[in-house]
Amino acid sequence: xxxxxxxxxxxxxxxxxxxxxxxxxxxxxxxxxxxxxxxxxxxxxxxxxxxxxxxxxxxxxxxxxxxxxxxxxxxxxxxxxxxxxxxxxxxxxxxxxxxxxxxxxxxxxxxxxxxxxxxxxxxxxxxxxxxxxxxxxxxxxxxxxxxxxxxxxxxxxxxxxxxxxxxxxxxxxxxxxxxxxxxxxxxxxxxxxxxxxxxxxxxxxxxxxxxxxxxxxxxxxxxxxxxxxxxxxxxxxxxxxxxxxxxxxxxxxxxxxxxxxxxxxxxxxxxxxxxxxxxxxxxxxxxxxxxxxxxxxxxxxxxxxxxxxxxxxxxxxxxxxxxxxxxxxxxxxxxxxxxxxxxxxxxxxxxxxxxxxxxxxxxxxxxxxxxxx
Numbered sequence: 001x002x003x004x005x006x007x008x009x010x011x012x013x014x015x016x017x018x019x020x021x022x023x024x025x026x027x028x029x030x031x032x033x034x035x036x037x038x039x040x041x042x043x044x045x046x047x048x049x050x051x052x053x054x055x056x057x058x059x060x061x062x063x064x065x066x067x068x069x070x071x072x073x074x075x076x077x078x079x080x081x082x083x084x085x086x087x088x089x090x091x092x093x094x095x096x097x098x099x100x101x102x103x104x105x106x107x108x109x110x111x112x113x114x115x116x117x118x119x120x121x122x123x124x125x126x127x128x129x130x131x132x133x134x135x136x137x138x139x140x141x142x143x144x145x146x147x148x149x150x151x152x153x154x155x156x157x158x159x160x161x162x163x164x165x166x167x168x169x170x171x172x173x174x175x176x177x178x179x180x181x182x183x184x185x186x187x188x189x190x191x192x193x194x195x196x197x198x199x200x201x202x203x204x205x206x207x208x209x210x211x212x213x214x215x216x217x218x219x220x221x222x223x224x225x226x227x228x229x230x231x232x233x234x235x236x237x238x239x240x241x242x243x244x245x246x247x248x249x250x251x252x253x254x255x256x257x258x259x260x261x262x263x264x265x266x267x268x269x270x271x272x273x274x275x276x277x278x279x280x281x282x283x284x285x286x287x288x289x290x291x292x293x294x295x296x297x298x299x300x301x302x303x304x305x306x307x308x309x310x311x312x313x314x315x316x317x318x319x320x321x322x323x324x325x326x327x328x329x330x331x332x333x334x335x336x337x338x339x340x341x342x343x344x345x346x347x348x349x350x351x352x353x354x355x356x357x358x359x360x361x362x363x364x365x366x367x368x369x370x371x372x373x
Contacts, residue, residue: 014041015347020369021090022047029171029199030094030122031061036176038064038352039340045365047081055355057333064352066360072103080362081105086113087369090179094122097132107194117192118182122175126198138166145203154224170202233281234272237311244294245311259306263288
């Protein structure tokens with residue numbers, strides 16, 4: 001795995017090159033959204049509180065930006081923040097509703113100085129509603145948004161999928177999408193606007209497919225009884241003889257037939273859509289998978305359309321031949337980390353640098369961002 005030092009090629013600056021982003025330091029989905037914009041070429045400047053700005057190399061989500069420290073409880077530092085924002089294209093903040101307004105940095109104030117600014121706000125509950133001002137974390141938002149109840153086995157408690165579905169899926173990705181949409185609209189109207197991204201809203205949006213299936217009557221609200229939640233014998237994981245797992249996703253009949261052939265089963269004797277037989281067939285498939293170790297099963301399914309893959313841990317995934325060939329992981333400042341995604345054929349993409357190990361000063365940042373935009 002090669003050390004990545006800068007953008008992928010000298011001429012590849014990313015499709016968001018010259019986009020100026022101010023990120024107010026926070027945790028979770030806000031910094032991840034800023035990382036995505038940086039990986040696509042944006043010039044991201046983080047405003048952090050005094051004493052907190054620098055980051056170690058393993059703080060991967062903080063990669064690719066500069067940082068200045070300002071005490072936003074002091075009038076002169078707020079004035080510096082406003083001057084920076086007057087030259088920016090995007091603002092990202094993840095405070096509770098009302099915090100930026102109390103600091104004198106709310107949308108009314110900032111947009112009056114920079115009418116074309118896209119003001120990105122990311123919260124758990126949203127800017128409005130009965131819960132808007134209460135605390136919460138990913139697990140709370142996906143619980144109320146309808147996703148958590150569907151995750152985990154039928155006879156166990158719901159299992160949180162780390163913070164990937166809520167914070168990053170429903171939060172960061174929706175904020176990033178909203179920012180890019182608002183930037184597109186600025187080209188037509190010349191006016192910025194507020195993007196209100198709530199983790200709970202994004203999580204509910206991610207459930208669109210399943211909302212439709214519930215309405216159609218082919219999705220049970222009872223966890224662990226549906227095709228995609230581990231109940232079906234053709235879409236679940238199976239334990240191997242060495243204590244590892246294989247992931248099976250043979251949904252289409254032709255792929256399922258290939259799966260059965262490799263397992264030595266007659267597809268006609270393992271009907272896919274007979275829900276009553278799913279538990280029995282899952283047990284039968286499970287007994288077969290336990291007869292070989294993960295490496296043996298990986299070799300048996302390699303190159304086929306059975307839709308079977310080994311379940312790899314993070315460190316194992318780094319050395320898988322496909323991920324190596326794609327350069328899915330790279331190393332920066334001695335730390336292995338995911339490479340930028342997605343990829344762009346002409347403008348390129350790439351990590352702009354490690355997490356900030358030294359502070360920038362406001363004057364330096366202002367000099368890099370001319371007042372004329």
